[in-house]
Amino acid sequence: MNDLSQMLEDVRRGMIPAYIYNDSDVFQLEKEHLFERSWIFLAHESEIPDPGDYVVRRVLEDSFIVSRDESGDVRVMFNMCLHRGMQICRAELGNASHFRCSYHGWSYRNDGRLVGLPFHQEAYGGEDGFSKKGQALLPAPAMDIYNGLIFVNLDPRARPLLEFLGEFRYYLDLYVKQSAEGAEVRGPQRWRVKSNWKIGAENAAGDSYHTPQTHRSVVEIGLFREPTGSKRKEGALYWCDKGGGTTYKLPPGSFRDRLSYVGYPEEMIDRIEETWSPQQKRLISDDGFMISAATLFPTLSFVHNWPKVDARADDDRVVPFITMRVWQPISATETEVLSWFVVDKNAPDEFKEASYKGYLMCFGSTGMFEQDDVENWVSITTLAGGSMAKRLLLNSRMGLLSNDKPVSEPLADFHGPGTAYVGYGEFNQRGLLREWAECLERPLKDLEQIALGSKMPNRMPEGGDV
Amino acid sequence: MAVSEVDTSRSKPLPFTDIRHQEAHQFLVEESYILDSQRYDDWLELLTEDISYKVPVRVTSARSAGFDTSPGMAHFDEDKYSLSLRVARFATEHAWTEDPPSRLRHFITNVRTFSTDVDDELFVQSALLLFRSRGDNREPNFVSAMREDLLRREDGMLKLARRVAIMDESVVRMQNLAIFL
Numbered sequence: 001m002n003d004l005s006q007m008l009e010d011v012r013r014g015m016i017p018a019y020i021y022n023d024s025d026v027f028q029l030e031k032e033h034l035f036e037r038s039w040i041f042l043a044h045e046s047e048i049p050d051p052g053d054y055v056v057r058r059v060l061e062d063s064f065i066v067s068r069d070e071s072g073d074v075r076v077m078f079n080m081c082l083h084r085g086m087q088i089c090r091a092e093l094g095n096a097s098h099f100r101c102s103y104h105g106w107s108y109r110n111d112g113r114l115v116g117l118p119f120h121q122e123a124y125g126g127e128d129g130f131s132k133k134g135q136a137l138l139p140a141p142a143m144d145i146y147n148g149l150i151f152v153n154l155d156p157r158a159r160p161l162l163e164f165l166g167e168f169r170y171y172l173d174l175y176v177k178q179s180a181e182g183a184e185v186r187g188p189q190r191w192r193v194k195s196n197w198k199i200g201a202e203n204a205a206g207d208s209y210h211t212p213q214t215h216r217s218v219v220e221i222g223l224f225r226e227p228t229g230s231k232r233k234e235g236a237l238y239w240c241d242k243g244g245g246t247t248y249k250l251p252p253g254s255f256r257d258r259l260s261y262v263g264y265p266e267e268m269i270d271r272i273e274e275t276w277s278p279q280q281k282r283l284i285s286d287d288g289f290m291i292s293a294a295t296l297f298p299t300l301s302f303v304h305n306w307p308k309v310d311a312r313a314d315d316d317r318v319v320p321f322i323t324m325r326v327w328q329p330i331s332a333t334e335t336e337v338l339s340w341f342v343v344d345k346n347a348p349d350e351f352k353e354a355s356y357k358g359y360l361m362c363f364g365s366t367g368m369f370e371q372d373d374v375e376n377w378v379s380i381t382t383l384a385g386g387s388m389a390k391r392l393l394l395n396s397r398m399g400l401l402s403n404d405k406p407v408s409e410p411l412a413d414f415h416g417p418g419t420a421y422v423g424y425g426e427f428n429q430r431g432l433l434r435e436w437a438e439c440l441e442r443p444l445k446d447l448e449q450i451a452l453g454s455k456m457p458n459r460m461p462e463g464g465d466v
Numbered sequence: 467m468a469v470s471e472v473d474t475s476r477s478k479p480l481p482f483t484d485i486r487h488q489e490a491h492q493f494l495v496e497e498s499y500i501l502d503s504q505r506y507d508d509w510l511e512l513l514t515e516d517i518s519y520k521v522p523v524r525v526t527s528a529r530s531a532g533f534d535t536s537p538g539m540a541h542f543d544e545d546k547y548s549l550s551l552r553v554a555r556f557a558t559e560h561a562w563t564e565d566p567p568s569r570l571r572h573f574i575t576n577v578r579t580f581s582t583d584v585d586d587e588l589f590v591q592s593a594l595l596l597f598r599s600r601g602d603n604r605e606p607n608f609v610s611a612m613r614e615d616l617l618r619r620e621d622g623m624l625k626l627a628r629r630v631a632i633m634d635e636s637v638v639r640m641q642n643l644a645i646f647l
Contacts (some may be wrong), residue, residue, distance in 0.1 A: 090526070091526050091528045092526045092636065093525060093527060094528050096528075106504040151605040165521075186536075189523050189536075189638075190523075190636065190638065191638035191639070191640065191641075191642070192637060192638070192639050192640075192646040193641045193642075214562065217555045217562075220555075220560065221554045221558065223555075261564055311551075312547065336637060357543070360541075360544075366521075366542050366644075370642065371561075371563040371644040372560075372561065374641045375562050375563040375642075378641055
């Protein structure tokens with residue numbers, strides 16, 4: 001890594017040192033300053049609908065069990081036995097009332113409470129030597145749920161999730177709350193890409209400029225009718241608190257006309273109309289913008305798209321789909337992508353199937369859009385590891401003049417929160433890297449020590465008495 | 467169209483000397499050369515009009531769970547039309563992920579053929595190891611999978627009517643699946 005303060009200064013003026021996409025020192029800083037202190041998405045509530053359901057997810061190397069306990073509450077617990085550190089749950093999903101360690105047989109209820117300790121009396125002299133009472137798998141230092149999205153933060157003093165999300169919630173709702181009951185997800189597909197995690201996050205946040213070039217082939221085969229150069233630049237780019245996204249400009253029409261234009265059936269439009277706030281609806285009805293891709297800092301991205309799932313028909317019928325993905329870093333040069341298909345719980349079955357089909361054709365491990373994205377990102381990452389990349393500042397100033405004034409003024413009458421521009425610009429990529437720079441500069445604070453069996457209080461699930 | 471189901475743990479495969487097994491095996495070998503050379507228009511010709519082509523998402527689950535694929539999610543869940551769109555995309559000049567093309571090798575082995583209740587249909591199990599190399603400085607990638615195919619004789623020729631390719635990894639170690647298993 002070159003000088004940290006110089007690197008951050010360059011990033012803040014939109015000149016990106018190419019090596020930040022392949023540098024183990026930078027990654028080490030990201031681990032300690034960013035991933036151990038940021039709200040990270042782990043799972044959606046619909047993945048664990050019933051008591052005992054669980055999935056196992058990671059924040060970098062830390063494995064967590066995300067389970068629904070017998071009273072229906074979501075628990076997120078560090079997946080490590082309190083005794084000798086064995087990974088308690090070695091499956092990635094399932095249903096269990098208890099988790100039993102394969103090493104010495106300590107067992108825990110699905111709310112984390114330690115309930116079984118073989119030879120407790122003989123080995124420890126019972127409660128006197130080792131008090132099981134109140135012992136539980138370490139809960140995630142901070143956990144909260146917004147609209148079914150389960151987030152954790154490894155910093156127990158992190159500011160509350162809702163505060164972190166800020167007004168970006170306005171946009172999150174558009175993806176995951178199309179009716180009162182919200183969304184359900186399928187997946188994730190999981191695959192590994194030899195790419196730095198930031199590249200995908202930046203791309204989804206605001207790169208409408210790549211669409212006409214990278215994704216030209218999907219327009220040529222009739223899968224997508226929108227992303228020609230002229231169409232894409234009419235969309236608005238917004239940045240709001242901790243996230244940003246892209247939109248498409250839709251043809252004239254009412255709120256309902258425009259949702260229908262991207263393929264939502266009448267009954268879904270009814271529920272959307274009942275669910276979204278007047279201000280949310282105005283983004284579509286008054287401003288004429290439809291959400292496309294977005295990223296919530298640091299690693300959660302969304303895509304909303306409306307392909308022609310079956311172009312054999314001569315009409316222009318399209319079906320919308322939503323996907324959500326996490327860019328989970330493995331190293332400075334490798335990312336595991338977890339990609340979910342998202343659909344409203346109340347959507348009719350035939351819509352769910354057609355929308356799922358659209359997702360598979362466009363995004364995810366086999367998606368025809370996404371296939372071409374990763375080819376670019378892998379190449380960038382590989383080249384960013386060399387010595388020439390240490391000397392190159394990539395120009396990420398699109399949308400700005402040399403005096404830092406925007407090429408065109410922000411939209412004055414945009415109904416979404418945050419700042420929005422029409423046209424091409426790298427406002428959101430810069431927004432994301434500004435957040436990144438803030439994190440890297442934050443001083444490290446000592447994390448709370450949690451000791452088992454000592455006098456230090458161990459945080460316990462509610463109603464934790466055995 | 468009837469869809470044949472074969473319980474491979476109970477049924478006996480055809481002897482290797484059976485002409486039907488030999489035909490099925492030869493079909494898979496010929497298909498592999500077509501896939502390796504990315505002659506995808508020719509590949510489409512090998513598929514029936516009602517082809518179902520699936521690659522489920524494999525998951526790590528407890529032995530007692532009773533499932534080891536993701537409920538409701540696949541990598542591929544295709545019909546003839548969606549496969550033909552994918553092929554059409556590779557034929558454009560802008561499918562960057564396969565231009566320059568990957569170097570592919572589909573290794574097919576452990577082939578077992580089962581007769582079915584339907585005269586013209588054979589159920590074929592095989593092991594696939596796919597090698598994929600891109601560019602000059604990336605590590606090559608592998609996919610290991612079990613294929614379960616249904617081959618149907620149409621106008622005297624065997625065609626692929628159904629394929630389920632069950633990958634052996636839960637996390638795919640390949641940048642994408644812009645290839646066919």
